Amino acid sequence: MTDSPQTVGSRTAGSPIPQLTDPRVIRAVELVWQEADLLDRKEYQTWQELYAEDAYYVVPIDAATEDFADTLNMVYDDARMRRMRVTRMTEGYSIAAVDAARTVRTVSRFVPVEVLADEVTLRSAQVVVAYKRGRHDVWAGEVTHRISLSESGDRIALKVVRLIDSEDAVPAAGFLL
Amino acid sequence: MNAPFTSENIHELAPPDLVQADRVAGRMYTDPEIFELEMTKIFERTWVWVAHESELPKAGSFKSTFVGRQPVIVARDRKGRVNALVNRCRHRGASLCEQKTGQVNGFTCPYHAWSYGLDGALRGIPYPDGYEGVMEKGEMGLKKLRTESYGGMVFATFDDGIEPLEDFLGDVKLWIDRFMKQGGGYPLKVLGTHQFRFRGNWKIQLENTTDGYHFPIVHRSWMASVDAETAGMMSFMTDPAAVTHNLGNGHSVAQMVPEHSDLDIDDGSEPLQPRFASLVTELKSAGLGDTGIRKLVRAMHGTGFNLNLFPNVSMSISFLRVLRPVSVDETLIEHVALGPDGPADIVAPVNRERLRIHEHFQGPFGFGTPDDAEGWDRVQRGAQGAPDMPIMVNRGLTRETPSPEGWATSHVTDETGMRAAYDKWKRMMSDD
Numbered sequence: 001m002t003d004s005p006q007t008v009g010s011r012t013a014g015s016p017i018p019q020l021t022d023p024r025v026i027r028a029v030e031l032v033w034q035e036a037d038l039l040d041r042k043e044y045q046t047w048q049e050l051y052a053e054d055a056y057y058v059v060p061i062d063a064a065t066e067d068f069a070d071t072l073n074m075v076y077d078d079a080r081m082r083r084m085r086v087t088r089m090t091e092g093y094s095i096a097a098v099d100a101a102r103t104v105r106t107v108s109r110f111v112p113v114e115v116l117a118d119e120v121t122l123r124s125a126q127v128v129v130a131y132k133r134g135r136h137d138v139w140a141g142e143v144t145h146r147i148s149l150s151e152s153g154d155r156i157a158l159k160v161v162r163l164i165d166s167e168d169a170v171p172a173a174g175f176l177l
Numbered sequence: 178m179n180a181p182f183t184s185e186n187i188h189e190l191a192p193p194d195l196v197q198a199d200r201v202a203g204r205m206y207t208d209p210e211i212f213e214l215e216m217t218k219i220f221e222r223t224w225v226w227v228a229h230e231s232e233l234p235k236a237g238s239f240k241s242t243f244v245g246r247q248p249v250i251v252a253r254d255r256k257g258r259v260n261a262l263v264n265r266c267r268h269r270g271a272s273l274c275e276q277k278t279g280q281v282n283g284f285t286c287p288y289h290a291w292s293y294g295l296d297g298a299l300r301g302i303p304y305p306d307g308y309e310g311v312m313e314k315g316e317m318g319l320k321k322l323r324t325e326s327y328g329g330m331v332f333a334t335f336d337d338g339i340e341p342l343e344d345f346l347g348d349v350k351l352w353i354d355r356f357m358k359q360g361g362g363y364p365l366k367v368l369g370t371h372q373f374r375f376r377g378n379w380k381i382q383l384e385n386t387t388d389g390y391h392f393p394i395v396h397r398s399w400m401a402s403v404d405a406e407t408a409g410m411m412s413f414m415t416d417p418a419a420v421t422h423n424l425g426n427g428h429s430v431a432q433m434v435p436e437h438s439d440l441d442i443d444d445g446s447e448p449l450q451p452r453f454a455s456l457v458t459e460l461k462s463a464g465l466g467d468t469g470i471r472k473l474v475r476a477m478h479g480t481g482f483n484l485n486l487f488p489n490v491s492m493s494i495s496f497l498r499v500l501r502p503v504s505v506d507e508t509l510i511e512h513v514a515l516g517p518d519g520p521a522d523i524v525a526p527v528n529r530e531r532l533r534i535h536e537h538f539q540g541p542f543g544f545g546t547p548d549d550a551e552g553w554d555r556v557q558r559g560a561q562g563a564p565d566m567p568i569m570v571n572r573g574l575t576r577e578t579p580s581p582e583g584w585a586t587s588h589v590t591d592e593t594g595m596r597a598a599y600d601k602w603k604r605m606m607s608d609d
Contacts, residue, residue: 059542061369070525072369072514072532074542081537084402088544094398096547133558135376167277169372169509172541172550 018112018120025112028120028147031154036107036126039176042100044086047176052148052155053079059161059177074166075177089176100174101132107143119157120147126161128177137171140164184565196603198596199574200567203560206378212505219488219605220245224325224332224345226490226499227251227261231329231366231518232278237295240278243501244333249322250274250284251331254295261333262297263320273319284319297321328353329365330490348424348582352484356492358440359480361473361527363517368528371512371540375550377557379488379502380602382510385549386483386491386498387421387431387594389413390572395552399544403537406450410434410478413589421593422584427487427601429594433494437481440472449474456530463522473517473527478534485594487601496535506557512539512546570595 018025031050038047051057058068059075068076077085089097109125121144128139146158161177163170179197180186187204192211195202205211225244228251232240239252241264248264264272266286273284283300285292292301297319302308322333325342327350332342343350357365393400393414400408413419413433421431432438449457453474460470479495491498497513514535516528538545573591580586587593
């Protein structure tokens with residue numbers, strides 16, 4: 001039994017392959033790019049508001065799993081953990097966050113996985129370059145976003161960042177992916 | 178010899194002279210020659226932790242890891258024995274296995290297909306006619322380390338001459354027994370492993386698990402994010418019952434939450450934390466009685482202590498912290514999450530909670546680990562300065578007294594455990 005959010009949606013048989021030019025996909029891509037910009041600028045409070053209340057933000061270790069609740073992750077945040085994480089990143093107690101690396105990230109190679117009337121699931125490639133004290137670290141990963149579309153504002157319903165080296169050692173981070 | 182460190186002598190002193198009763202030299206973190214000596218004099222001459230038995234559940238289970246810098250495979254053979262084998266083909270030296278864990282019948286070199294059994298014996302060589310009269314197959318097995326275990330903790334050593342593992346552990350065994358009680362009546366199993374690197378010497382990490390003094394400072398961010406009961410549980414700074422014992426052989430135990438040191442001792446007065454209320458309901462509906470539930474839930478945060486084993490593993494509250502020296506200024510750390518192994522309807526909900534507690538503090542994006550790593554990076558950078566100025570490990574020196582068991586004991590915020598580890602380091606680095 002598990003309440004893990006699933007990243008792979010099922011497309012109805014016979015439905016057309018989603019196009020990048022679909023207006024719903026464009027809305028989703030805009031939100032993903034807005035998120036990337038907020039994270040690089042460390043505007044965590046605004047970043048958190050992009051998420052739906054029941055959304056999960058996950059950085060798994062196991063490259064293959066969809067069962068995040070029953071496995072160990074680097075990040076497995078519901079709304080409560082996200083709020084505490086944003087507090088941690090901004091309140092000034094965390095010496096890693098206070099002296100965090102500067103980051104620049106590129107999110108691209110979008111693949112629409114599923115496009116529904118009110119929801120888009122997108123895969124993308126993300127490369128984050130983090131610079132701190134004379135050293136550049138590369139954090140490359142495959143990202144899945146599920147975006148809820150709504151008149152009242154599009155929201156991230158799920159984000160999963162699968163680092164290509166998630167099963168190996170990575171640096172301890174003072175920023176978010 | 179206890180010559181004061183000076184700018185004239187600090188680069189000349191022999192490694193053992195860099196450790197004094199209350200101080201060590203920063204050169205111990207920064208000198209690549211000392212690091213090379215440590216790899217042979219320490220990591221190849223003592224018991225190094227390599228696995229928990231739950232990682233090797235059946236014949237053919239293996240994990241690849243390291244003893245010091247040397248790659249090893251730890252595998253369970255068909256007779257049930259655990260073997261630690263150097264991960265290097267006897268032919269031309271290629272690594273045999275690049276998978277972290279798995280299930281195999283044996284190991285075959287990808288280069289020329291020499292194949293080995295789970296016990297390291299050489300089984301097959303393609304086109305063997307070229308070796309007729311050249312070598313004996315029976316003498317060409319994988320290099321095997323001595324392997325022994327206690328309480329599910331598997332250790333290996335390159336040194337056939339050192340004492341048996343149980344003698345090396347000595348009084349540590351009692352504390353390993355206590356640590357395992359957090360299974361709440363079930364054996365422990367590995368649930369998952371976080372891995373991260375920091376740019377600093379391995380001994381900075383070795384010190385940290387016995388450093389109660391840093392906790393409320395470095396981990397203020399974590400303390401601010403947990404519920405009041407958990408924060409209160411970790412408020413040991415002014416608790417006189419919170420003490421560290423020097424257990425000998427470089428080992429020590431830091432009791433942060435002494436009332437949880439022996440989880441079998443329970444007068445029933447301690448309420449279970451309200452955050453686990455829904456877990457209790459779930460366990461009840463799985464048919465577990467009140468006593469069984471209390472044992473599991475009271476142990477959700479683990480034991481009350483960090484048991485620090487020289488040189489590479491700490492049994493830390495609820496998990497294992499394993500260090501691997503990479504170079505003089507780089508160390509790899511594993512945080513191994515543990516939980517009870519039993520019927521799924523009972524242990525699955527318990528372990529989901531344990532995973533969330535582990536993720537909250539540990540790992541590269543935890544609320545604790547990145548702040549530790551920042552502190553350690555800063556030690557490595559700062560220790561480059563004024564090499565004649567010592568690293569101080571003198572906290573609580575005058576209030577250290579023997580416990581009834583004969584263990585040198587002081588407050589948990591004192592540096593008793595570091596002094597224990599450095600005393601062992603000094604003795605091992607003095608051996609020829």
